Amino acid sequence: MRTTAGFDLAEHEPVARVQLIGALPHLDRPFDYAVPADAAAAGPGMRVKVRLAGREMDGIVLERTDTPATDRPLGPIARLVSEDVVISPTMLRVCAEVAERCAGTLGDVLRLAIPPRHARAEKADRTAEQAEQEDVPAADEADGPEESDEGGTAEGVEGAGEAGEDDARIIGRYIGLQALVDRAGSAEGPVPRAGIVLEPADAWTQVTAAAISRLAPGRGALVVAPDMRDVDRLHRVLEARGIPHEVLGSADGPEKRYRAFRRILRGASRIVIGSRSAAFAPVRDLALIVCWDAADDLLVEPRAPYPHTRTVLQCRSHEERAALLLLSTSCSTTEAMLAGQGYLRLLEPAGAPLNAVRPRIVAMDDHLREREGPSGRSRLPQAAMRVIREGLGRGSVLVQVPRSGYVPAIACTFCGTRCLCPTCSAPLTLRSRDHGLQCTVCGRVEDGYRCPECHRTGVRAVVIGSTRTAEELRRAFPEAPLVVAGGAHGPVPDDAVPEGAIVVATPGAEPAPEGDYAAAVLLDCDAMLARASFDADVEAVRRWTNAIALVRTARDGGEVLVVGTATLPAIRDLVAHRSRVFLDRVLEDRRQLDLPPFRRIAEVTGDRAAVRTFLEETDLPDGTSVFGPVDLEEGADARGARAVLRLEPQRSRELTEALRAGVAARSARKRPGSLRVRLDPPDVF
The missing domain is CATH 3.40.50.300 (P-loop containing nucleotide triphosphate hydrolases)
Structure with missing residues (x-):
């Protein structure tokens, strides 16, 4: 075994195989290093410092051996960071498997798995x-707690x-x-x-x-x-x-x-x-x-x-x-x-009465709307006001809205074109009743807005935010405490919800008061389903059911009103108890359209030249569908491009191996530009 000069070798197993953390993709493999005498304690799973190409890098010792796997002179381990075994062989295998599934490097996964060392x-x-180990004998010799006649402790049985x-x-x-x-x-x-x-x-x-x-x-x-x-x-x-x-x-x-x-x-x-x-x-x-x-x-x-x-x-x-x-x-x-x-x-759960396991869930169908008259077509119909009023008599009431803010989305009254900022093309919003249209990005105030399509000046609200909803409910229920959660208002602690309060929250920001909500109203459900995403319906059901889980059962007076088009499959799924119709329909549609989870999806984004070169040089598996590359919108990245790869899940290993090899080859060739590869991103379509 040859080594560089200037240090003494350890007596036993003088070679350490080290996995670098955060190294370049083409260097994502074990390297052999000589173990100096002052680092002889270095063992598998310990953190060390090594030098590579003139840089000091973090590494994990994989094993100690007597002979190296290379004929080149070995450099020494620069320093043993700590004698703590920070990762076990099992966790190393887990990290390697995660790296393979995600088309990444083991070094990057180790950086996620092991926190930086803190000496203090x-x-x-x-x-x-040491103090715990010294207290163990004393605890064994001490008398135990007083026991009752039944053999347990006198308190707490x-x-x-x-x-x-x-x-x-x-x-x-x-x-x-x-x-x-x-x-x-x-x-x-x-x-x-x-x-x-x-x-x-x-x-x-x-x-x-x-x-x-x-x-x-x-x-x-x-x-x-x-x-x-x-x-x-x-x-x-x-x-x-x-x-x-x-x-x-x-x-x-x-x-x-x-x-x-x-x-x-x-x-x-x-x-x-x-x-x-x-x-x-x-x-x-x-x-x-x-x-x-x-x-x-x-x-x-x-x-x-x-x-x-x-x-x-x-x-x-x-x-x-x-x-x-x-x-x-x-x-x-x-x-x-x-x-x-x-x-x-x-x-599946065992059979039980519905009123004992879930609240009473009602959707605003055509019958309820026609019975109510003109107000039945409004955003806050009388049925919603009734649910809130009756719920306040029993406890707190939850009102869920899709978006935060006052009026976060505005469109032309005549043609329906979304109102965008003439300067940066970001959405124009209405922050309060007394302010005009304002850009969310550059802050431009648009006093004389004119639609670029039909040149009309009239605008209407597409989505009403939580602030505007709270303003309307404050006028309708002036005596009830009002809490707004989510968005600019921030989260609300669970214990900060007063008894008999109205809580207006965006999805995911709902506080969970003790005793649950007496009632809930889910507003603007059609707007949540209209989100520009292929999984908008499934995601909407997830957010609605999370809110419904915070409401008392029907036996305890819990009631939920869903304000939206009652004939939509996603809304009907809320009313039907444990029905598989909606999910089976979604799965069948995705199967026919070759969408996840029936296809493995990879997204390649980065500089235009980098994305095109990567796709040309990477040997993708036969049958891989390549969509793009397509230039990104100017608002996201004027120089960027995006490509989507699709392959059947049974061959996902082939796809990840090809992507890993392509990224490593690009790194070894020092190709210019930035590039990012993601497997199954949630926002791919």
Whole structure:
């Protein structure tokens, strides 16, 4: 073995195979380095500093060997960063699988999985670990708590029994859930994976807590939710039940995050909950993985290689043999396809009266509109006012609107052309009753707007925002407290909703008060379905059902009014209980149109020349449909282009391998321009 001069080699296994973090795509492979004597403690999974092409880079030691795989002289490991094993062989395989599925590099996935080292946090946690080890003997010798005659503790037996009964009721409502929990972490047989479309009466936090509490002792669990508000809600439930857990928050600083990472790594915390980044948490003895609302686009990682959290959790379920449980209020197309392929099983609830599991849901059909007269065609019909008025007598009322702001979308009264800014082509909006049209980007105030198509001056509102809706409801119900959530108003804490208040919220921003809402009104449903996206209908149903899940059951007086065209399949799906008609129709339409999830989609964006050169030089699999490249709109990037690739899912490995090879070849040839490759982006169509 040849090495560069100037250092002494370690006595045993002097060669370390190192995976670089954040290296260029064509350098995404292990490199051999010599292990100097001062870094002899470096072992697999430890973080080191190495030099490559004159730069110092982070790396992970994969293994130690006696002989290198190259004849070239080996450079030394520059520095052993820490003796902590920050990643296990199993997690390395998970990261490699994620990189392969997303056409990315292992180095980029490792950067997502391992937080940056924080020396002060590491030192503090080592001190805490030593203190815990010293306290263990003392705790064993200490007298235990006073026991009752029945063998349990004198305090809390009754409460534990009530919690156990509630858990049994919740687990028993969904046929097969108990079997999944019992088999969680089993080393034999197939790995249990399931999806559950929850009844509105069952909060996902209660179902998750019940499943965690029934795990075998010493087993770990990982729960991922799209939003930190969801994580906080689960945190409060677990805290009330006395279940120790670790919370990984998106707003945590580097020190707090690394200290939590180290506690999880050494097994001090085996129950971990968090948002998107928690999917890589190194939980010991992982037995159960729960993902809430996997169809939410917040679970798509915005950094390369842009993996979806569901993909990461699927890889972990396979490698660590952990049970996978997907919870939601509506079935997504991806979940339905996975169930159809036999990858997971959709667990149905046991039979129960409808008024005990969901609120009374009514859509404004033609009969209700005609009975009401002219007001039945308005945006806020009398039926909506009645639901709000009666709901205020029983508690708080939720009013969901698609957009924030005052009047966020305006169009010509005569021809319907959207009002755009003459300067930057951004949408013109109305911020209040006393202001004129104003651009949302450049701030231009348009006092004398004239339609560029028909040259008329009259305009009308296309969508009414939450601010304007709150203004109308304040005049109609002056005595009721009014809360506006979402958009510029920001989030509203769950405990900040007064009793008997009207809450106007955009989708996803609805606070969840204790005791749930007495009623809800879903406004402008047609506008939400008119969103320019191929999955607008499925996404609208997901947002509506999430809001409906916050309303009391019909037995407790809960009522929901859907204001929209009642004959639309998406709205009819809300009224029909657990009907498969809408979803089956959507899946059949997508099958015929070759849309996801029946086709694997890749998006290539970047500079025009870079995109065209990449498509010409990359050897794509036979049968790959290439759409574009198409120049992007001037408002997005005047120099950019976009191409979409489509292939059947059975050959998705071929597509990802070709894209990875194309990106690596482009990097090795030092092609100019920027380029980005994403697999299955949520906004592709």
